[in-house]
Structures are given as C-alpha cells and as structure tokens.
Amino acid sequence: MRRAIVFTVAFLLPGLAWSDDRRTGYDDMNADLQALQDDPMNPATFWVLDGERLWSEPAGTTAQSCADCHGSAEDSMQGVAARYPSFDESSGTAVDLLGRIALCQSRHQQTAQPRDRSDPDRLALLAYVTHQSRGLPIMPDEDPRLAPARARGEALFSSRMGQLNLSCAQCHDDNAGGYLAAARIPQAHPTGYPQYRLEWETIGSLDRRLAGCMTGVRADPFAPGSPELVALELFLKSRAAGLTVEALPIRP
C-alpha cells in the first residue's frame, strides 16, 4: 500500500502538476489585453473573415476553391490546426499548416508560385482554418515519421546562437516569468498562432515570431517555412499538448 502511494506521488502527480504549471501567452497578458482578445470583434477577426471569403473563392489555373475539395471548413478543418505540423507524403518532409496551405494552392489550384509566406491571403486562410480549432486541445500528430524532426527541434531549442550567444531554453525554460526590460518572458507554448501582434500591427505566423527571437539574439534567422522552424514548431507543440488552441489571439 505504502509502495503504491509512493509510486503515485513520484510518477503520477508530477505529470498532473506539469500540466497545471504551464502558462500560455494569454495567461501572462494583463487584463486589458485579455479583454481585447476576448472581444468577438478583436482585430484578428478581419483576417478570419477574409479567410472565410477566400475559402469559397475559385483560384489558380484550375479555378478551384478550397471548398470544392474540402466542403465546409467548419466540418473538415475542425481540429486540423490542433495537430499540425504534419507529414507530407509527396515530399517526405514535415510541413506546418501554412506550408500545407501553400502546397494545396500549388498542387490543386496551381496558383502562381512561389508566393511569400507572409502573403495576406494565405495568412487569412491560415487564420480561418486555425479558427476552426478554437478551444480544442493541442494534439500533436503521432506519426513516427515526424520523430526525427521533433528531436531536431528539441536540440535547436537548447542551442546557443547569435552574437548574444543565447538558446531558446535559456530564456523560455530557465527564465520564464522573468522580465527582459518590460517584457515578461513566456514559457514558449505556441497556443496562439497566427496571432495579431500589436508590435507588428498585423497578424503573423509562428515562423515570423521565431525569426524575431533569433534576430533579437543577433543570429541569422532560419528562413520562413524552413525545416528548422518546422522542427522547432513540432517540438514546441509536443510540449504544449493538451493546452487550448486560441484562435485568434492578441499579443503585445
């Protein structure tokens, strides 16, 4: 009996405590910013509405719309953002949701390629698709073919880089909750991407945020959509498993 209690305390409770200790960027915001996010007409809503329109709009040389293949996004896209990044069979690589939208556009709509990953229409589609996972728990794709990229992301997270010689982990694990000047350092749970960032005055994806961090430590940022950034997202999403997808969030 006693052994059973020890087992419970030693192995099960820490697991529960771990999930309770995790804080999202939303948790770290002040009440005014939380209220702005909770307002149904928060600034990010415009991108969701744009995305909803684009979903049914014919595009590319095939003049197909997303809806022609996928039907109603509210049904077909529910939970998709909660499990991305995923594995792309044709290329044999991990892709993030923005990359998947780009692949869909080039393969099925045959839109002009390449298009910038920060293309407003593509971000609007990302916003709309992500919106269909609002409130759902992050459930990382367990495809074993993603494991090498996820492990690479974990290694990158602990790699010092840049003139400031800092790793992600040194701030976002070791010093989360501390203040870098006026900014509270978050725990790096990607629950809210794309997000409307006041600093950007627009919405942006996780790779833009990660590139911003890398530039902050005066490193050469990984290219948007690069295997390194997808690997980092895979690792971050696995740490954030069970946390709720925010769609769409506001961040300072």
Add this chain to the structure above:
Amino acid sequence: MDSRSDSGAGPSGPTGPQTACAGPWWRARFILSGGGALAAVCLLVAAPLNAQGLPDPLTTTPGDPVRGEAIVTDPQHGLCTLCHEGPFPQVPFAGNLGPDLTGVGARRAVPELRQQIVDSRIGNPDTIMPPYYTTDGRERVGARWQGATMLRAQEVEDVVAYLASLTGDMP
C-alpha cells in the same frame, strides 16, 4: 564553433581564461610551498584564481565612468538594462534576469568585473550573460554582427570603470 561566422576576423580580444599559475599570487605560493607541490597546488587554486578575473586593462586609456554609464543605461548599446536593474532611475524598464547592479563595485573587484564583461562563461559556463569582448564559440551569428564583439575594448574599460564606481547601498 561556426567557421562561417567567427573565423578570427574582427576586434577579437583576450579570450582565454587567465591561467591559474601565471599570476604573482601563484608565484608567491609556489615559492612558499616548494616545487614538489606544483601540480597539486595548481589544481587547488585553479578555480579561485580564474574567478579573480582579468587584472590587465584592455587599453592604455583609463576607463571613463561617465561614458560607461551612458553605455550601460542605453538599452540599444550596452543592452545591460534588458536584464539588470541598478541605481539608474533614468532607465524606465529594467529587466530582472541578472543580479541588481546596485553596489556591484563593492561586491566585485575590477579584474572580476572585466572578466565578467569580456566573457562571463569563464566563471559560469551556463551563464545567460552574453560575451561582450570575444567572438569565441559563437554560432550562427547574423551577417551584421559576424566577427564583431558586442563592445569595443575602450567601451569595456568604460563600463568597468562605471560599475566599479557603484559602491553605494546594496540592493
């Protein structure tokens, strides 16, 4: 090491740790203890002597504490206040990731301050404090900063002079 970023170009400063058995303190100890104990004493004193830092100034011009204060309190220049609070009320938003600099001049000798700024990894390999006057061991440095140290030698001396002057009340 990233050969594509920091291949020895630029104003690289003194970068290695001071060897434990090079300074006058060791020589006195060596004479007292006799040559037979050389290896053992070297091992014993290596850590504390490393912690004593860099006694020699990086430049011949003495550090200017006024210029040093300007560097420390400009978050775009020294970056110090991103992580350190201190006796500089003119800085509106100082971070708290590193120790408060109030009284640091009373807590730390000048050679220690110099070592901490030049390369704080010498004292603590896991430090989050950036190395300000070495390009050693950096990875994936952005093009704008490749081969460049965070501060120039005279700027380091200015900052050291300012920090050494902070002997007021402990935080």
